[in-house]
Amino acid sequence: MRLLVARCEVRYSGRLNAVLPEAVRLLILKADGSVLVHDDAGGYKPLNWMTAPTFVEDDGDRLVVRKPKTEDVLEIRLAEVLSDVAHDMGESAALQKDGVERDLQEALAATPSALGEELTLVRREWQTEIGPVDLMCRDAESDWVAVEIKRIGTIDAVEQLTRYLDFIRQDPAKARCRGILAAQRLAPQAVTLAESRGIRCVEVDLALLRGEREPDLTLFAA
Numbered sequence: 001m002r003l004l005v006a007r008c009e010v011r012y013s014g015r016l017n018a019v020l021p022e023a024v025r026l027l028i029l030k031a032d033g034s035v036l037v038h039d040d041a042g043g044y045k046p047l048n049w050m051t052a053p054t055f056v057e058d059d060g061d062r063l064v065v066r067k068p069k070t071e072d073v074l075e076i077r078l079a080e081v082l083s084d085v086a087h088d089m090g091e092s093a094a095l096q097k098d099g100v101e102r103d104l105q106e107a108l109a110a111t112p113s114a115l116g117e118e119l120t121l122v123r124r125e126w127q128t129e130i131g132p133v134d135l136m137c138r139d140a141e142s143d144w145v146a147v148e149i150k151r152i153g154t155i156d157a158v159e160q161l162t163r164y165l166d167f168i169r170q171d172p173a174k175a176r177c178r179g180i181l182a183a184q185r186l187a188p189q190a191v192t193l194a195e196s197r198g199i200r201c202v203e204v205d206l207a208l209l210r211g212e213r214e215p216d217l218t219l220f221a222a
Contacts, residue, residue, distance in 0.1 A: 001028065001029070001030055001031060001086065001087050001089050002027075002028070002029040002084070002085070002086045003026065003027075003028060003083070003084075003085050003086075003087070004026070004027040004028075004029065004081065004083070004084050005024065005025075005026055005027075005081075005082045005083040005084075006024070006025065006027065006078045006079070006080060006081045006082060006083075006084075007022060007023065007024050007025075007078075007079045007080040007082070008022065008023075008024075008025055008027070008076050008077055008078050008079060009021060009022040009076070009077045009079070010025070010037050010047070010048055010074065010075070010076050010077075011074075011075045011076075011077075012048055012072075012073070012074050012075075013071070013072075013073050013075075014067070014070060014071050014072035014073060015072070018048065020037065020047055020048060022077075022079055023039065024039075024040075024082065025037055025038060025039050025047070026038040026039070026040075027063070027076065028046075029056065029063075030052070031089070032052040032053075032129055033052035033053045033054040033055075033056070033129070034049070034050065034051055034052045034054070034129075034130070035049060035050045035054060035056065035063075035065045035074060036048075036049045037049065037074075037076070045159075048074065050065045050067060050072065050074045051067075051129065051130055051163075051166075051167055052129040052130065053067075053068060053129065054066060054067055054068070055068065060078075061077065061078050062075065062076065062077050062078065063075075063076040063078070064076075070170075100151045100184065100206065101149055101150060101151050103206055104149050104151070104182070104184070104204060104206055104209075105124065105134050105135065105149050107204075107206060107209040107210060108135060108147070108149060108182060108204065108209070109121055109124050109135055111209065112135065112137055112147075114204060114209055115147065115180055115182060115202050115204075116200075116202055117139060117140070118139065118140045119137040119138070119139055119145060120137055120138050120139075121135060121136075121137050122136045122137055122138060123135075123136050126146075128164065128167055128168065129167070130163060130164065130167050131160075131163075131164070133146045133147070133148070133164050133168070134147055134148055134149040135147035135149070143176050143177070143178070144168070144174045144176065144177035144178075145177065145178055145179070145180060146161065146164055146165060146168060146177055146178070146179050146180070147179070147180045147181075147182055148160060148161040148164070148179065148180070148181050148182070149182045149183070150181070150182070150183040150184075151183065151184055151185075152183055152184065152185050152186075152187065153181050153182075153183030153185065153186040153187060153190050153191075153194075153201060154187050154190050155187065155189055155190050155193055157181055157183070157190060158181060158190050158193045158194045158197070158199060161179045161181055161194075161199060162179075162197055162199070164179070165177060165178075165179050165199075178198060178199070178200070179194075179197075179198075179199040179200070180199070180200045180201075180202060181194055181199055181200070181201045181202070182201075182202045182203075182204050183201075183202075183203060183204070184203065184204060184205070184206065185203065186201050186203055
């Protein structure tokens with residue numbers, strides 16, 4: 001991983017055009033080809049980024065990042081380099097789910113129809129260059145469905161699933177892939193954001209999935 005702190009100007013062209021005026025920023029160039037541009041505010045989200053795979057051209061005072069088979073280009077003009085270091089991060093260790101999330105994943109993999117529709121599991125932990133999708137399924141129309149599983153469904157979970165979907169849909173064969181966020185509890189703000197992005201949210205009860213309790217009875221008045 002290369003960490004570059006520099007006064008720079010960043011220009012993005014492709015699906016749209018955007019410019020970050022000259023300022024001091026942190027540039028992260030990962031071994032998998034991902035490139036992220038951060039400043040010292042705004043939380044964890046980068047100001048601009050390019051997901052793997054990419055081609056990076058280093059001309060000394062300019063970095064040009066290109067996305068294969070697209071017109072996406074990230075051009076970074078380096079006015080002053082303050083720090084430029086590289087670190088060998090070793091082999092990547094996959095994120096370990098906590099007990100509840102792992103158990104939810106196992107239960108839903110065994111019974112994907114518990115998500116409220118007829119789904120067929122293709123694979124658990126479907127690997128992508130930006131992380132593993134918890135469950136990759138196909139629906140009754142044979143369309144792809146990516147399922148992200150959380151103990152608590154938050155806005156961050158929606159953002160994570162959105163990144164997976166953006167990446168998956170770059171494959172023309174999966175361009176219609178849609179997302180489901182499954183959680184034991186869903187934050188209302190997360191549901192609102194998910195629905196605005198076409199992501200379906202499902203609350204799941206682990207005890208019910210395991211058959212440890214019966215479904216609640218519902219009384220209907222005449």
